[in-house]
Amino acid sequence: MQLSDIGELSLLETIRKRFAYKSRGIIVGIGDDAAVIKPRGKKLLITTDMMVERVHFDLSFTTPYQLGFKLVSVNVSDIYAMGGIPHYLLLDIAMNKTTEESFVNSFFDGIQDAIKLYGISLIGGDISSSKNDMVAAASLIGYAEIPVKRSGAKPGDKIYVTGSLGDSACGLELLKRIKQPFHIKRTMQDAGCRIQDKKDRESCIMNRASKQHLKSKLSKIGLTWNTIAPLLKRHLMPEARNPKNFVRHATAMLDLSDGLFIDLSRLCNESKVGARIYMEHIPLSSQAKKASSALGLDLFKLATSGGEDYELLFTAPPHPPIPPLLRGGVGGVKITCIGDITKKGMVAVDKYGKESALKAEGYQHYGIQR
Amino acid sequence: MQLSDIGELSLLETIRKRFAYKSRGIIVGIGDDAAVIKPRGKKLLITTDMMVERVHFDLSFTTPYQLGFKLVSVNVSDIYAMGGIPHYLLLDIAMNKTTEESFVNSFFDGIQDAIKLYGISLIGGDISSSKNDMVAAASLIGYAEIPVKRSGAKPGDKIYVTGSLGDSACGLELLKRIKQPFHIKRTMQDAGCRIQDKKDRESCIMNRASKQHLKSKLSKIGLTWNTIAPLLKRHLMPEARNPKNFVRHATAMLDLSDGLFIDLSRLCNESKVGARIYMEHIPLSSQAKKASSALGLDLFKLATSGGEDYELLFTAPPHPPIPPLLRGGVGGVKITCIGDITKKGMVAVDKYGKESALKAEGYQHYGIQR
Numbered sequence: 259m260q261l262s263d264i265g266e267l268s269l270l271e272t273i274r275k276r277f278a279y280k281s282r283g284i285i286v287g288i289g290d291d292a293a294v295i296k297p298r299g300k301k302l303l304i305t306t307d308m309m310v311e312r313v314h315f316d317l318s319f320t321t322p323y324q325l326g327f328k329l330v331s332v333n334v335s336d337i338y339a340m341g342g343i344p345h346y347l348l349l350d351i352a353m354n355k356t357t358e359e360s361f362v363n364s365f366f367d368g369i370q371d372a373i374k375l376y377g378i379s380l381i382g383g384d385i386s387s388s389k390n391d392m393v394a395a396a397s398l399i400g401y402a403e404i405p406v407k408r409s410g411a412k413p414g415d416k417i418y419v420t421g422s423l424g425d426s427a428c429g430l431e432l433l434k435r436i437k438q439p440f441h442i443k444r445t446m447q448d449a450g451c452r453i454q455d456k457k458d459r460e461s462c463i464m465n466r467a468s469k470q471h472l473k474s475k476l477s478k479i480g481l482t483w484n485t486i487a488p489l490l491k492r493h494l495m496p497e498a499r500n501p502k503n504f505v506r507h508a509t510a511m512l513d514l515s516d517g518l519f520i521d522l523s524r525l526c527n528e529s530k531v532g533a534r535i536y537m538e539h540i541p542l543s544s545q546a547k548k549a550s551s552a553l554g555l556d557l558f559k560l561a562t563s564g565g566e567d568y569e570l571l572f573t574a575p576p577h578p579p580i581p582p583l584l585r586g587g588v589g590g591v592k593i594t595c596i597g598d599i600t601k602k603g604m605v606a607v608d609k610y611g612k613e614s615a616l617k618a619e620g621y622q623h624y625g626i627q628r
Numbered sequence: 629m630q631l632s633d634i635g636e637l638s639l640l641e642t643i644r645k646r647f648a649y650k651s652r653g654i655i656v657g658i659g660d661d662a663a664v665i666k667p668r669g670k671k672l673l674i675t676t677d678m679m680v681e682r683v684h685f686d687l688s689f690t691t692p693y694q695l696g697f698k699l700v701s702v703n704v705s706d707i708y709a710m711g712g713i714p715h716y717l718l719l720d721i722a723m724n725k726t727t728e729e730s731f732v733n734s735f736f737d738g739i740q741d742a743i744k745l746y747g748i749s750l751i752g753g754d755i756s757s758s759k760n761d762m763v764a765a766a767s768l769i770g771y772a773e774i775p776v777k778r779s780g781a782k783p784g785d786k787i788y789v790t791g792s793l794g795d796s797a798c799g800l801e802l803l804k805r806i807k808q809p810f811h812i813k814r815t816m817q818d819a820g821c822r823i824q825d826k827k828d829r830e831s832c833i834m835n836r837a838s839k840q841h842l843k844s845k846l847s848k849i850g851l852t853w854n855t856i857a858p859l860l861k862r863h864l865m866p867e868a869r870n871p872k873n874f875v876r877h878a879t880a881m882l883d884l885s886d887g888l889f890i891d892l893s894r895l896c897n898e899s900k901v902g903a904r905i906y907m908e909h910i911p912l913s914s915q916a917k918k919a920s921s922a923l924g925l926d927l928f929k930l931a932t933s934g935g936e937d938y939e940l941l942f943t944a945p946p947h948p949p950i951p952p953l954l955r956g957g958v959g960g961v962k963i964t965c966i967g968d969i970t971k972k973g974m975v976a977v978d979k980y981g982k983e984s985a986l987k988a989e990g991y992q993h994y995g996i997q998r
Contacts, residue, residue, distance in 0.1 A: 266993040285671060286777060289898070291709040291882050292675035292768075294775045297667035301655060304752060305662035306767055308720040312759040339661040350678040350720065350765040355994040382674060387993040389682040390760045395720040397676055397767040398662075405664045407656055512661050528659070623636040623757040624725040 261362065262355040266385060269362070276366060277373075277380040282345065284381055293381035295346060295399075303400040305336040308350075311391035313623075319433045321441055322361045324494040325394070326368025332515070333398040334376045335498035335568045339513035341505040342402035344376055349383035350395040357392070368495075376498070406501075406572070411510035411529035415573040415599040420499045420584050421591045422543040423518055424557050427564025428550055429493030432486050435553065436475060442491050479552045485545045496568040499591060504572070504580050511572035517563035517620025519604075521571055526604060529573075535597035535616060538609045565621035573599055631732065632725040636755060639732070646736060647743075647750040652715065654751055663751035665716060665769075673770040675706040678720075681761035683993075689803040691811055692731045694864040695764070696738025702885070703768040704746045705868035705938045709883035711875040712772035714746055719753035720765040727762070735764075738865075746868070776871075776942070781880035781899035785943040785969040790869045790954050791961045792913040793888055794927055797934025798920055799863030802856050805923065806845060812861050849922045855915045866938040869961060874942070874950050881942035887933035887990025891941055893974060899943075902970035905986060908979045911964040935991040943969055 261269065274288045286294035309315055309329055317325075330347065337344040349369070353362070373380060378398070476482060501508065510529050514521050518540070526533050540561055550557035574580055583590040597607075604616040631639065644658045656664035679685055679699055687695075700717065707714040719739070723732070743750060748768070846852060871878065880899050884891050888910070896903050910931055920927035944950055953960040967977075974986040 261994040264994065269994070286710075286775060290778050291706040292673040292712065292770070292775075294710065294772070295672045295674065297672045302665045302667045302672075303662040304665065304716070304718060304767075304769065306718045306720055306752060306754050306765075308722060308754050308756055308763075308765070310722045310756050310758050310763070313722070313757050336661040340656075340664065342662065346674070348674060348676045348767060350676055352678060352680045352683070352763060382676065384676050384678050384765070385993060386678055386680050387683050387995075388680050388761065388763070391758065393678075393680070393722060393758070393763045395676075395678070395754070395765045397674075397718060399674065400662070402664070405656060405662075408660050623755060624631040624634065624639070625757075 259359040260355065261353060261357045261359070264359060269385060273366065276370070279379065281379055284346070284379060287379070287381050288383070293346070293348070295381065298401060300401040300403055301405055303337050303340050303342040303402055303405065304397065305333055306395060306397040307332045307336065308393065308395035310393050319437060319439050320494060321439050322365035323368040324442065326365040327372045327495040329394050329396050330369055330372030330376065331496050331498050332568065333396045334378070335513040337398055337400040338498050338500050339511050339570060340402055341404065341406035341501060341508065341511065342400040344378045344398050344400040346381045346399040347373065347378050348381060348397045351383065352386040352388035352393045354390070354392065355387050406505060406508045406511040408510050408512050408525045408528035411525060411531050411573040411599045413531055413599050413601045414576065415509055416576055416595050417522070417533060417535065417571070417573055417597040417599060418580055418593050418595050419514070419518070419541065419569050419571050420593055421567070421569040422541040422546065423514070423567050423569060424546050424561030424564050425489050425492040425543050426496060426566040426568070427560035428546045428555065428557065429489035429491070430566070431553060431555055431560070432489060432549060433493065436472065438472070440490055440494070442487070442494055481549060481552050485548050488543070488545050489549055493566065496566070498568060499570045499584060501570055501572070501584070503584065504574070504593065507574040507578065507580060508572040509574055511570060514567040514569045514571050515565060516622070517565045518567070518571065519562045519616060520618045520620025523604060523618035525571065525573070529599070532600040532602040532604055533597055533616070534600050534605045534607060536607050539594060539596045541592065541594040563619040629729040630725065631723060631727045631729070634729060639755060643736065646740070649749065651749060654716070654749060657749070657751050658753070663716070663718070665751065668771060670771040670773055671775055673707050673710050673712040673772055673775065674767065675703055676765060676767040677702045677706065678763065678765035680763050689807060689809050690864060691809050692735040693738035694812065696735040697742045697865040699764050699766050700739055700742035700746065701866050701868050702938065703766045704748070705883040707768055707770040708868050708870050709881050709940060710772055711774065711776035711871060711878065711881065712770040714748045714768050714770040716751045716769040717743065717748050718751060718767045721753065722756040722758035722763045724760065724762065725757050776875060776878045776881040778880050778882050778895045778898035781895060781901050781943040781969045783901055783969050783971045784946065785879055786946055786965050787892070787903060787905065787941070787943055787967040787969060788950055788963050788965050789884070789888070789911065789939050789941050790963055791937070791939040792911040792916065793884070793937050793939060794916050794931030794934050795859050795862040795913050796866060796936040796938070797930035798916045798925065798927065799859035799861070800936070801923060801925055802859060802919060803863065806842065808842070810860055810864070812857070812864055851919060851922050855918050858913070858915050859919055863936065866936070868938060869940045869954060871940055871942070871954070873954065874944070874963065877944040877948065877950060878942040879944055881940060884937040884939045884941050885935060886992070887935045888937070888941065889932045889986060890988045890990025893988035895941065895943070896974060899969070902972040902974055903967055903986070904970050904975045904977060905967040906977050909964060909966045911962065933989040
């Protein structure tokens with residue numbers, strides 16, 4: 259059954275039933291001209307992020323479930339990057355009328371799983387048809403006691419990142435080569451950890467035929483499923499990093515969406531400071547090392563300008579020291595110091611101590627690279 | 629110059645400069661991971677509406693200025709329909725990288741004029757490329773002391789609409805036939821009033837050649853510019869109706885976006901009531917009467933299920949009477965009582981007093997009409 263058989267009113271009714279719950283200050287939810295919430299006494303955060311077919315995602319290797327999950331995650335990542343707690347979500351979705359009902363259901367499964375994970379509520383949105391590509395946008399509202407802006411970094415602060423960089427970009431390169439979707443869901447263990455659960459591993463692969471096909475593809479390039487799965491997962495359905503156990507120390511913060519160097523340059527510009535990055539300290543996962551080596555990719559480039567890491571980049575004074583592990587996920591996510599905030603200029607230091615100017619490269623829409 | 633020559637960072641910088649102002653509780657505006665506002669003690673309203681190329685607009689007869697203006701207006705209309713005051717706007721825009729800079733500038737001119745008109749601030753957004761059609765979505769945040777929901781109508785209440793219905797649908801039919809853009813801007817006098825200002829009239833027409841061409845087209849079907857201009861304007865750049873001088877009486881309200889009958893059925897469903905509509909009382913403008921007659925269109929159908937009226941439909945007890953004029957616009961906009969709320973069922977009464985079941989027809993995405 260396609261959307262043209264279901265119709266907008268019926269689809270809206272389904273969504274309303276699926277997401278109908280009253281909680282935490284929702285006075286009017288889905289179904290009126292606007293949602294109504296009772297704001298608490300804190301500061302209100304609002305962010306929005308959109309995902310466009312053939313720009314942000316490729317349906318030949320992204321499942322609708324993953325798309326829904328990622329749409330929520332990238333918005334949550336922005337609220338976390340302000341040191342906030344996400345609460346209320348609004349969706350704008352444009353889909354072709356030939357879209358299958360099963361696609362729409364899976365998309366909302368992904369939205370729902372993400373909503374549960376982050377503890378947020380869907381309170382409204384707009385559904386439209388599109389003549390061509392699918393477009394999905396979300397707006398997310400949250401609260402923060404003390405928002406962490408991009409502009410608070412001071413010379414002498416240390417620069418930290420969560421997790422490892424380049425995993426997502428590496429995952430994307432793998433997907434472009436393998437060209438098939440993987441039905442990875444959230445139950446799978448967190449990226450960065452070994453996939454030990456056989457059931458999880460099985461559920462990632464569409465069927466036996468494609469599993470066999472994949473195995474032969476991977477063995478040709480000397481890779482295993484255990485190596486590539488965390489990379490695929492980090493690209494297809496990243497989980498946003500909640501900074502709760504270091505946020506009180508952070509002087510400036512943002513989430514890495516376009517690449518370390520371009521995003522760091524944004525933080526430095528807003529804070530009117532410079533940065534010195536120790537290239538050897540940039541955290542790279544063993545899986546990304548193996549995969550990039552097998553595929554002949556420059557992992558260093560992927561880690562510094564590949565984009566879509568959705569890790570947090572933040573600055574903090576040298577004292578007190580930041581706990582090295584971010585709670586959440588299986589075994590947590592490590593926190594790595596990669597450099598220092600300086601008065602001006604952006605400098606990269608290589609393993610021999612040689613300094614060179616750091617170029618703010620990363621993803622930009624409309625095809626300009628600086 | 630195209631977007632591919634400008635680049636995302638440079639475009640973002642331009643937008644930030646153009647819309648940079650701090651006011652009314654904005655702690656962090658455009659340029660961080662999320663905007664930060666200090667909520668006031670009232671109830672917070674949030675709405676979102678998207679516009680998709682070739683679904684909501686046709687760039688062969690919609691100017692980018694009008695598109696920007698309308699995107700803001702349709703969202704403001706939702707906040708007004710809750711009895712609220714709009715405050716903070718976020719935008720999501722996906723445009724092809726071949727989009728001309730002049731197009732982008734005009735689009736933001738339209739956004740800016742609308743923002744000034746409604747007294748709101750742009751506080752954030754997301755800009756993306758698209759492979760094909762343009763998509764623009766806006767999220768709008770406002771406040772209301774006492775939100776007016778769709779669910780408050782009671783049997784015995786009177787049903788009112790602002791302005792006249794079918795003007796926008798009539799304007800769209802005209803545009804489809806004339807197939808040319810009109811550079812109507814907000815300075816033009818309000819729809820429903822005669823266009824008396826020669827300068828306004830002139831500015832509506834692209835150039836002399838097309839003016840002459842249009843004149844001959846119109847004279848062939850027996851229409852004049854003064855007749856069609858308010859209809860075109862109501863479709864291309866509707867101004868949202870602020871209910872401030874009757875909102876205290878309204879028991880239920882929504883804005884007419886998909887057509888009187890389908891939207892009335894929504895209000896009745898939410899309020900669990902019925903309605904009796906006196907067809908003779910549905911307000912029709914003299915311009916719509918002339919134009920529909922000249923084009924052989926069923927104005928009654930356009931007025932009841934044409935959609936995009938962006939007039940307010942509301943219910944109120946019979947006493948005290950509602951002031952017949954909505955302040956705002958040149959000479960104001962009239963308010964018309966078109967029927968009564970009943971216990972159940974939806975009935976249309978014709979000029980002879982004959983009753984028939986009212987069908988909830990109107991625009992639905994994915995092509996289903998009920």
